Amino acid sequence: SAYINLRMSVCLLVSEDDPHKPIQLHHQQPVTLGRGPETKIKDKKCSREQVELRADCNRGFITVKQLGVNPTNVDGVVVGKGNQVSVKPGQRLYLVNQQYPYTVRFTEDTPTPRSAAEKSKPSKRAHRMSSEGNGEKSSEHHRMSDDSPPPKKTLPSGSDKPESAGHWSQGLKVSMQDPKMQVYKDDRVVVIKDKYPKARYHWLVLPWDSISSLKALRSEHVELLKHMQRVGDQMLQQCPDAHKLSFRLGYHAIPSMSHVHLHVISQDFDSPCLKNKKHWNSFTTDYFVESRDVIAMLEHDGKVTVKEGTSELLKLPLRCHLCRKEQPTIPKLKEHLKTHLPS
DNA sequence: GTTCTAGAAC
DNA sequence: GTTCTAGAAC
Structure with missing residues (x-):
């Protein structure tokens, strides 16, 4: 096509219990994860190279290969050393021994570079509610008539991103x-x-x-x-x-x-x-x-x-x-x- | 899950 | 030449 799409599709690996910052997985770039500073896991049962993760951002899943000896599992099903399975959004990945739950989320957002000082803050997604219930919540709105939504003919230029809500x-x-x-x-x-x-x-x-x-x-x-x-x-x-x-x-x-x-x-x-x-x-x-x-x-x-x-x-x-x-x-x-x- | 389209099948 | 299927989608 005639233009280059600068929007990167990335996968976020989200820690479900001790929320450390989500770990970004880029399309088809293998990431090895286990005990270490990135996950904050100190459990010796978890190998430093417990799993190899690889995201397929087009098809919307990641593959998880268990490298460590102790069991990694997905939704209660053990992967097994040397084996690999896929994890889709909505499924839970436990890094080892039914512990350290993670989910995956696909987003189209290009991470905006921020100053190191700001990095620790959780990112806020302000552009999300672009079309629907913006503004006044004060007055009660029990109208049953569906008045047509505001014409959103805004063209691809600025912050609009119709449904970055998630993967299909x-x-x-x-x-x-x-x-x-x-x-x-x-x-x-x-x-x-x-x-x-x-x-x-x-x-x-x-x-x-x-x-x-x-x-x-x-x-x-x-x-x-x-x-x-x-x-x-x-x-x-x-x-x-x-x-x-x-x-x-x-x-x-x-x-x-x-x-x-x-x-x-x-x-x-x-x-x-x-x-x-x-x-x-x-x-x-x-x-x-x-x-x-x-x-x-x-x-x-x-x-x-x-x-x-x-x-x-x-x-x-x-x-x-x-x-x-x-x-x-x-x-x-x-x-x-x-x-x-x-x- | 759908859309799009190259090329197989007719 | 047209219809139809099947695989990629960055």
């Missing part, structure tokens, strides 16, 4: 907090419409509690999951077309978006947002795990495991979920699906 994989966390997106909420969960629905009806049920993925689920979450399923079923009861469409409630075995979310999706798959093989297979193969199966597994095993080879399911040929007939392309599949639609 954190999008659900943002959406679920947005009252305009919420179609139901109670003390435990919130329901939003999927931003890119893959069928005529496609909702997501999310817990307020931050649970990064199925891997992080434990027995104590059973009641929450049952509640999520109940709420999903409630969505159907108020759906005008529920009687003529069928629905499935379930989870993607390996979701792209952080934060556990239950899909409630009608089985017409009649949507322009359904565009490729991955979309199709993620809802019509065992990549889609029924809510009741997740709950049963959790009750039986105390955790949820994903079968090996699940990611390969996304590459399977396109097959109609109703008559099992294989279709050569997405357009042909969509044409075929019309034959199953209710008249």
Whole structure:
């Protein structure tokens, strides 16, 4: 392109308990971390070279390689010496022996050079609330009418940075907090419409509690999951077309978006947002795990495991979920699906 | 997760 | 030549 983008994408490794300054990880530059001044860890169980970290700022995760003998783990799963795993935003990395928790955060901000004297102060992010509730909070604002937002035609020049809120994989966390997106909420969960629905009806049920993925689920979450399923079923009861469409409630075995979310999706798959093989297979193969199966597994095993080879399911040929007939392309599949639609 | 697009498939 | 898929995105 005609210009050079000076904005650097960086990953911050944030210490969750003894908050030392976040450690910057630059794209694809390996950083070795362990006991030492940078982490303030003095624990002898932690090697001075406990882990090697490498951020992929484009794809939004870091890889962690355990170098030390004592266990590094991610969300309770041990990495193992010589092995490496990925850590996405929302997951917790424990440097050694379930201690020293860290999370990762991706930001687009170019760190402004500051004087050494100022360095110790935590950085403030003043430009964050650029568009929404700026200014007067004093008067009560219980207006129900949604007056149009201030025209923000400001062009790329100054401080504007529409959504440096976070990486795309954190999008659900943002959406679920947005009252305009919420179609139901109670003390435990919130329901939003999927931003890119893959069928005529496609909702997501999310817990307020931050649970990064199925891997992080434990027995104590059973009641929450049952509640999520109940709420999903409630969505159907108020759906005008529920009687003529069928629905499935379930989870993607390996979701792209952080934060556990239950899909409630009608089985017409009649949507322009359904565009490729991955979309199709993620809802019509065992990549889609029924809510009741997740709950049963959790009750039986105390955790949820994903079968090996699940990611390969996304590459399977396109097959109609109703008559099992294989279709050569997405357009042909969509044409075929019309034959199953209710008249 | 989406967008974009090169080049494979038709 | 057009349609369609699949991999990169700095």
